[in-house]
Amino acid sequence: MPASPDPGESTAEELLTRVARGDREAFSEVYDALSGPVLGLVRSVVRDPAQSEEVMQDVMVEVWRTAARFRPERGSARSWVLTLAHRRAVDRVRSAQAAAEREQKAALLARTPAFDEVSEQVEGRLERVQVRRCLRMLTELQREAVTLAYYRGLTYREVAGLLSLPLGTVKTRLRDGLIRLRDCLGVGT
Numbered sequence: 001m002p003a004s005p006d007p008g009e010s011t012a013e014e015l016l017t018r019v020a021r022g023d024r025e026a027f028s029e030v031y032d033a034l035s036g037p038v039l040g041l042v043r044s045v046v047r048d049p050a051q052s053e054e055v056m057q058d059v060m061v062e063v064w065r066t067a068a069r070f071r072p073e074r075g076s077a078r079s080w081v082l083t084l085a086h087r088r089a090v091d092r093v094r095s096a097q098a099a100a101e102r103e104q105k106a107a108l109l110a111r112t113p114a115f116d117e118v119s120e121q122v123e124g125r126l127e128r129v130q131v132r133r134c135l136r137m138l139t140e141l142q143r144e145a146v147t148l149a150y151y152r153g154l155t156y157r158e159v160a161g162l163l164s165l166p167l168g169t170v171k172t173r174l175r176d177g178l179i180r181l182r183d184c185l186g187v188g189t
Contacts, residue, residue, distance in 0.1 A: 012077035020067035027064055035060060039084040044090035055092050059085045134184035142177030145170055
């Protein structure tokens, strides 16, 4: 003998059909019948009572708005609503986990220094030593022109005046000196 359908299920299905047409009384009955099971399911996933109630309310609002999507041939009204509830609960848990991970990353970034101060100091010293070594490889005239222009901040014209040389000669010495420095430092290779 085939099992007879549960009268509560067919009633819920009929109620959802009425809810899809905007029947508020039918929604009130659906709410009374299914909010308890929805809350129980959501609480088993979310664990937090306050958030569980919030998710349950969201699910019931979704039932009101999307009742027209319910298809009785695919399953019972209770199963449809509980599927919505489970999906919404899982979404809430994932959202909470993602937020916690973002906060944790932000906290780690706040504690991590932007750079390693000691290694920056060591690298700076090594670079200065290398620049000094490369400056010693320039001719005296090139080193003098580079030092005046780049360490003292003089213009090419001021360097030419100080060294009593034509501007073109100073530009040539600076260009040649910078090329030799670049090659010595390995810049651009």
